[in-house]
Amino acid sequence: MEPVLLALVVLLASAQVGGSIGERFGQPAVLGELLAGIALGALPLLGYGGFEYAARNEVLAAIAELGVILLLFEVGLSTRLADLLRVGPSALAVAVVGVAVPMVLGSAAGHLLLPGRSPLVPLFLGATLCATSVGITARVLKDLGQVRSAEGQIILGAAVIDDVLGLLVLAVLVGLVGGREAPLPTLAKVGGKAVAFLALALVVGRWAAPRLFRLASRMHGKGALFTLALVSCFGLAWLAAVAGLAPIVGAFAAGLVLEGVPWDELLPEGDRIEDLFLPLSTATVPLFFVRMGLQVDLRALAGGPVLLAIALIAAAFLGKQACGAAVLQRGVDRLAVGLGMVPRGEVGLIFAGIGMGLKLRGEPLLGSGELAAVVAMVLATTMVTPPLLRWRLTRRG
Amino acid sequence: MEPVLLALVVLLASAQVGGSIGERFGQPAVLGELLAGIALGALPLLGYGGFEYAARNEVLAAIAELGVILLLFEVGLSTRLADLLRVGPSALAVAVVGVAVPMVLGSAAGHLLLPGRSPLVPLFLGATLCATSVGITARVLKDLGQVRSAEGQIILGAAVIDDVLGLLVLAVLVGLVGGREAPLPTLAKVGGKAVAFLALALVVGRWAAPRLFRLASRMHGKGALFTLALVSCFGLAWLAAVAGLAPIVGAFAAGLVLEGVPWDELLPEGDRIEDLFLPLSTATVPLFFVRMGLQVDLRALAGGPVLLAIALIAAAFLGKQACGAAVLQRGVDRLAVGLGMVPRGEVGLIFAGIGMGLKLRGEPLLGSGELAAVVAMVLATTMVTPPLLRWRLTRRG
Numbered sequence: 001m002e003p004v005l006l007a008l009v010v011l012l013a014s015a016q017v018g019g020s021i022g023e024r025f026g027q028p029a030v031l032g033e034l035l036a037g038i039a040l041g042a043l044p045l046l047g048y049g050g051f052e053y054a055a056r057n058e059v060l061a062a063i064a065e066l067g068v069i070l071l072l073f074e075v076g077l078s079t080r081l082a083d084l085l086r087v088g089p090s091a092l093a094v095a096v097v098g099v100a101v102p103m104v105l106g107s108a109a110g111h112l113l114l115p116g117r118s119p120l121v122p123l124f125l126g127a128t129l130c131a132t133s134v135g136i137t138a139r140v141l142k143d144l145g146q147v148r149s150a151e152g153q154i155i156l157g158a159a160v161i162d163d164v165l166g167l168l169v170l171a172v173l174v175g176l177v178g179g180r181e182a183p184l185p186t187l188a189k190v191g192g193k194a195v196a197f198l199a200l201a202l203v204v205g206r207w208a209a210p211r212l213f214r215l216a217s218r219m220h221g222k223g224a225l226f227t228l229a230l231v232s233c234f235g236l237a238w239l240a241a242v243a244g245l246a247p248i249v250g251a252f253a254a255g256l257v258l259e260g261v262p263w264d265e266l267l268p269e270g271d272r273i274e275d276l277f278l279p280l281s282t283a284t285v286p287l288f289f290v291r292m293g294l295q296v297d298l299r300a301l302a303g304g305p306v307l308l309a310i311a312l313i314a315a316a317f318l319g320k321q322a323c324g325a326a327v328l329q330r331g332v333d334r335l336a337v338g339l340g341m342v343p344r345g346e347v348g349l350i351f352a353g354i355g356m357g358l359k360l361r362g363e364p365l366l367g368s369g370e371l372a373a374v375v376a377m378v379l380a381t382t383m384v385t386p387p388l389l390r391w392r393l394t395r396r397g
Numbered sequence: 398m399e400p401v402l403l404a405l406v407v408l409l410a411s412a413q414v415g416g417s418i419g420e421r422f423g424q425p426a427v428l429g430e431l432l433a434g435i436a437l438g439a440l441p442l443l444g445y446g447g448f449e450y451a452a453r454n455e456v457l458a459a460i461a462e463l464g465v466i467l468l469l470f471e472v473g474l475s476t477r478l479a480d481l482l483r484v485g486p487s488a489l490a491v492a493v494v495g496v497a498v499p500m501v502l503g504s505a506a507g508h509l510l511l512p513g514r515s516p517l518v519p520l521f522l523g524a525t526l527c528a529t530s531v532g533i534t535a536r537v538l539k540d541l542g543q544v545r546s547a548e549g550q551i552i553l554g555a556a557v558i559d560d561v562l563g564l565l566v567l568a569v570l571v572g573l574v575g576g577r578e579a580p581l582p583t584l585a586k587v588g589g590k591a592v593a594f595l596a597l598a599l600v601v602g603r604w605a606a607p608r609l610f611r612l613a614s615r616m617h618g619k620g621a622l623f624t625l626a627l628v629s630c631f632g633l634a635w636l637a638a639v640a641g642l643a644p645i646v647g648a649f650a651a652g653l654v655l656e657g658v659p660w661d662e663l664l665p666e667g668d669r670i671e672d673l674f675l676p677l678s679t680a681t682v683p684l685f686f687v688r689m690g691l692q693v694d695l696r697a698l699a700g701g702p703v704l705l706a707i708a709l710i711a712a713a714f715l716g717k718q719a720c721g722a723a724v725l726q727r728g729v730d731r732l733a734v735g736l737g738m739v740p741r742g743e744v745g746l747i748f749a750g751i752g753m754g755l756k757l758r759g760e761p762l763l764g765s766g767e768l769a770a771v772v773a774m775v776l777a778t779t780m781v782t783p784p785l786l787r788w789r790l791t792r793r794g
Contacts (some may be wrong), residue, residue, distance in 0.1 A: 001644055004459050005466075005635035009628050016624045020617050059459040062401050069402075220417050226679055227413045231406050238402035247398055279676045282623055 007054040008063075008287075011294075014040055015286035028386040030139045033286050035383075037293020045298060055294045064291045065247070066234075067284030068135045072248040073233040074277055075138045075156065076255015078147045081202070084157050084256065087150060090328045091157030097326040098158060098341050099165045102129035102319025109311035120177055124355045124365055127173055128374050129316045131166035133345025134159035135248065135288065136382055140389050141340075150332045151393070155340035156252070158323070163249050164194045166347055170354065177358045177365060190244060197243035198253060201236055205257030213258075217266040225266060226276050229258055246347070292345070296379055304372025312377040317342055317384070336392045343385045344378050404451040405460075405684075408691075411437055412683035425783040427536045427686050432780075434690020442695060452691045461688045462644070463631075464681030465532045469645040470630040471674055472535045472553065473652015475544045478603070481554050481653065484547060487725045488554030494723040495555060495738050496562045499526035499716025506708035511767075517574055521752045521762055524570055525771050526713045528563035530742025531556035532645065532685065533779055537786050538737075547729045548790070552737035553649070555720070560646050561591040563744055567751070574755045574762060587641060594640035595650060598633055602654030610655075614663040622663060623673050626655055643744070689742070693776055701769025709774040714739055714781070733789045740782045741775050 014036040022032025044052055054060060084091075103126040110122025134156065141152045171190045175183070209232070216224045233254045240250025263273050301309075320341040324334030352374040355366035366374075411433040419429025441449055451457060481488075500523040507519025531553065538549045568587045572580070606629070613621045630651045637647025660670050698706075717738040721731030749771040752763035763771075 001459065001462050002635060002638045004463075005631050005638065005644060009632045009635060012624055012631070013628050016617075016621055016628075020621065059456050062398065062456040063460070065398055066401075220413075223679055224413055224417065226676065227409055227683075230680055231410050231413075234402050234409070235406045238399060238406060241399045241402065247402065276676050279623065279673050280680060282620055283627055283677060286624075 003053060003057060004059050007051075007057055007060050010040070010051065011037075011054065011060070011287055011290050012283075015290040018290065019286065028140050028143055028390050029286075030136060030143070030289050031383065031386040033289040034293040037290040038296050038298075039293075040290070041294040041296055042298055055291070060287065060291065063284055064288040067281065067286075067288040069233065069237050069247055069251040070277060070281045071135065071138055071142070071285045071288070073237075073251040073255045074274060074281055075142055075147055076252040076257075077259055077274055077277075078142075079153065079156060079252075079256060079259060080148070081206070081256050081259060083148065083153050087153045087157055087329065090154050090326070090332070092161055093326040093328055094154055094158040094323045094337060094341065095161035095165060098132065098320050098323040099130045099162060099169065101322040102315055103127060103169070105129070105315035105319045106312055109315050110308070113305075113308050113311055118360055118365075120173070120360060121365060121370070123176070124173055124351070124358075125312065125370060125374070126315075127166075127169050128348040128351045128355075129312065129319060129344065129377070130162070130169055130351075131344065131347035132159045132162050132320070132341045133343045133347060133378075133382070134162075134252075135345060136343040136385050137340045137389065139285070139289070140386050140393075144390065144393055146393050149393070150329065151336040151340065154327060154329075154332065154337050158337075158341060160198070160249055160252065162341075163246050163347075164191060164198075166351075167191070167194055167244055170351060174354070174358065177360055193243045194245050197240055197245060197250070201239065201250070201253045202256060205232075205236070205253070206260045209257050210261050213261045213266060222267065222271070225273075229273060229277075232258060292382070297375070300368070300372050301376055301379070303369075304376060305369045308370070309373040309376035312373050313380045316344060316377050316381050333392065336389065339385060339389045339392055342388075343382045345382060348374055348378050400450060400454060401456050404448075404454055404457050407437070407448065408434075408451065408457070408684055408687050409680075412687040415687065416683060425537050425540055425787050426683075427533060427540070428780065428783040430683050430686040431690040434687040435693050435695075436690075437687070438691040438693055439695055452688070457684065457688065460681055461685040464678065464683075464685040466630065466634050466644055466648040467674060467678045468532065468535055468539070468682045468685070470634075470648040470652045471671060471678055472539055472544055473649040473654075474656055474671055474674075475539075476550065476553060476649075476653060476656060477545070478599070478653050478656060480545065480550050484550045484554055484726065487551050487723070487729070489558055490723040490725055491551055491555040491720045491734060491738065492558035492562060495529065495717050495720040496527045496559060496566065498719040499712055500524060500566070502526070502712035502716045503709060506712050507705070510702075510705050510708055515757055515762075517570070517757060518762060518767070520573070521570055521748070522709065522767060522771070523712075524563075524566050525745040525748045525752075526709065526716060526741065526774070527559070527566055527748075528741065528744035529556045529559050529717070529738045530740045530744060530775075530779070531559075531649075532742060533740040533782050534737045534786065536682070536686070537783050537790075541787065541790055543790050546790070547726065548733040548737065551724060551726075551729065551734050555734075555738060557595070557646055557649065559738075560643050560744075561588060561595075563748075564588070564591055564641055567748060571751070571755065574757055590640045591642050594637055594642060594647070598636065598647070598650045599653060602629075602633070602650070603657045606654050607658050610658045610663060619664065619668070622670075626670060626674075629655060689779070694772070697765070697769050698773055698776070700766075701773060702766045705767070706770040706773035709770050710777045713741060713774050713778050730789065733786065736782060736786045736789055739785075740779045742779060745771055745775050 015033045018032035018036025019029030106129040107122040107126035110125040141147045216228045236250040236254035237247035241247045321338040323341045324338035358365040412430045415429035415433025416426030503523035503526040504519040507522040538544045543549045613625045633647040633651035634644035638644045718735040720738045721735035755762040
């Protein structure tokens with residue numbers, strides 16, 4: 001336990017200090033947490049070694065992941081399903097445009113800058129730009145109290161659809177690299193599982209949750225309600241993972257399901273279920289973001305192909321701005337929607353990791369240079385979003 | 398993450414169901430949680446395999462350990478240092494008697510039942526009976542709201558001293574097995590580190606904590622106070638581990654330190670720091686106890702030496718009843734103190750594990766038969782305490 005306890009102390013304290021400094025400078029706390037993590041990760045480069053294990057420690061990785069799961073659960077709890085369905089068509093359009101345009105731009109950039117490589121390489125690079133990493137945006141929306149704004153709802157809905165589309169893109173590309181087209185049945189299976197999970201979770205969950213929670217409340221009071229909520233969150237996160245989706249999508253769905261529980265009747269007056277989860281997320285969510293910063297390998301970036309990195313960053317940023325144009329509703333800040341879709345995170349890195357593992361004529365499809373460019377893209381899109389989104393959303397409000 | 402999420406769901410749900418059933422039968426929730434864990438662990442014996450990994454999963458083990466750390470921190474938070482010092486002499490006497498008598502009884506039992514073995518074997522078996530595992534008792538005291546009772550304070554103080562004495566006993570025995578007496582400097586170092594940690598943590602901590610928390614409150618409000626409290630808890634738990642003590646002793650010390658912070662001035666009216674920690678402990682503490690049950694290996698027990706197990710259980714139980722006689726104060730329920738000191742947990746198992754790793758003339762000092770007897774002793778003392786202690790404390794109140 002010694003290394004885990006020490007790392008928790010250092011990461012929680014750095015996140016708090018970084019977040020507070022960020023807020024002093026009028027920036028979102030999450031930006032300060034990311035920078036604190038990058039600074040911690042840079043210590044060995046300055047000759048202060050000994051803390052490198054924290055970036056690889058499995059226990060911390062899991063607690064951080066539970067943190068972002070709790071974050072999306074809370075965001076789901078404060079989202080009204082009816083509001084989300086109302087923006088559904090816009091969210092779908094935003095997601096489709098936000099997957100297609102960055103993919104096309106990224107592939108074109110890769111095609112120009114990596115001449116002579118198989119056309120599958122730029123396609124794969126393009127795919128790393130597809131999926132929005134909703135954690136950053138969700139955190140900014142939550143901190144600004146804008147989860148229920150039209151922009152927030154469109155972004156959250158689009159991010160869920162994004163995740164499904166990303167799965168389909170990956171299935172197609174892995175099939176192409178394997179020398180065959182992904183057969184329609186495979187695609188139908190991948191997409192069908194994801195859509196079935198979402199539909200079942202929401203329909204069955206919204207029906208069952210009020211009944212289950214009423215029963216738990218009658219039998220065992222507040223502690224049991226809290227445990228049942230926690231179990232629902234982790235349970236749907238697990239089911240989402242089984243269906244091939246990100247666990248945070250399941251946690252968001254769990255939040256949407258539990259939003260339909262009549263908490264006013266079940267909890268003592270003045271208590272809100274969100275407040276019960278606040279200490280849990282305060283203790284774990286910053287760990288996720290400070291660890292995200294900690295994992296940035298500045299050395300890997302230093303030797304990377306600069307032009308490719310710049311091109312990917314531009315494609316990633318501009319590509320998602322097209323999302324704004326896809327919003328069907330009036331009175332929505334299209335720039336805010338576009339900015340909210342910008343951050344790419346673990347999904348981009350997971351795609352790049354899969355690309356490095358795939359072989360094309362005996363060679364890895366993506367090399368370490370391409371990986372460095374993807375890492376730079378993830379870093380840039382992640383860091384630029386909190387201040388820009390905050391600026392755009394507070395300017396308006 | 399899939400296995401971690403699934404295990405969290407199953408363990409949290411089982412703990413809740415087990416705890417609720419326990420309470421239905423007028424038993425402490427912790428007994429139900431332990432039994433739920435044992436039942437889960439027995440599933441493979443009944444042919445329902447597939448969940449065995451949960452007992453070994455490193456992430457769950459760490460989260461459960463953080464749970465018991467938070468539990469002792471909360472217990473420390475609701476303990477007044479002045480009260481604890483007032484019962485200090487009694488706690489010291491209880492600890493010394495509670496280490497010496499079970500050790501003598503256990504060694505005598507081992508001597509009788511294991512003839513022909515080196516006298517170090519019964520001595521080591523006796524040592525496994527020394528240290529109280531305070532988690533169970535702390536949980537029962539907390540659930541009954543009796544942390545601040547004289548009995549509760551004596552038990553908690555004695556458990557901390559217990560931990561230091563256990564370290565010294567282990568140092569002596571390991572020295573003896575190695576064919577030499579543990580030199581006094583080693584003993585002084587082991588004991589000195591532990592005592593220095595406790596003294597420094599309490600003196601420096603009580604001086605620094607109110608200043609630090611005032612500063613944090615002035616700069617960043619409630620969220621920063623909570624994070625600083627969490628960092629103090631994990632930080633002192635880490636320091637205790639570095640000093641050779643159990644992390645829970647450090648967490649208890651952190652609670653004692655933070656009890657001296659003027660929370661009324663720092664938190665918004667009506668908020669209590671304990672309440673902020675309640676969701677964290679509700680989410681993690683039951684995991685510790687259900688996992689404790691899950692780790693019971695019924696098969697290992699089945700083949701064990703029954704007489705030795707019974708003798709160790711009797712020595713463990715009766716030995717700690719001598720503690721009651723050592724209480725110096727009047728008006729204290731001596732039986733309740735003796736019962737509160739009964740549970741043995743991880744410390745007994747850690748000692749047994751060390752004994753299995755030590756070699757005496759090329760043979761392991763303790764064999765798997767002795768281990769099974771120790772496991773039976775840990776199980777019996779753990780299971781019997783919650784109902785007996787609850788009976789004794791509620792009868793009185």
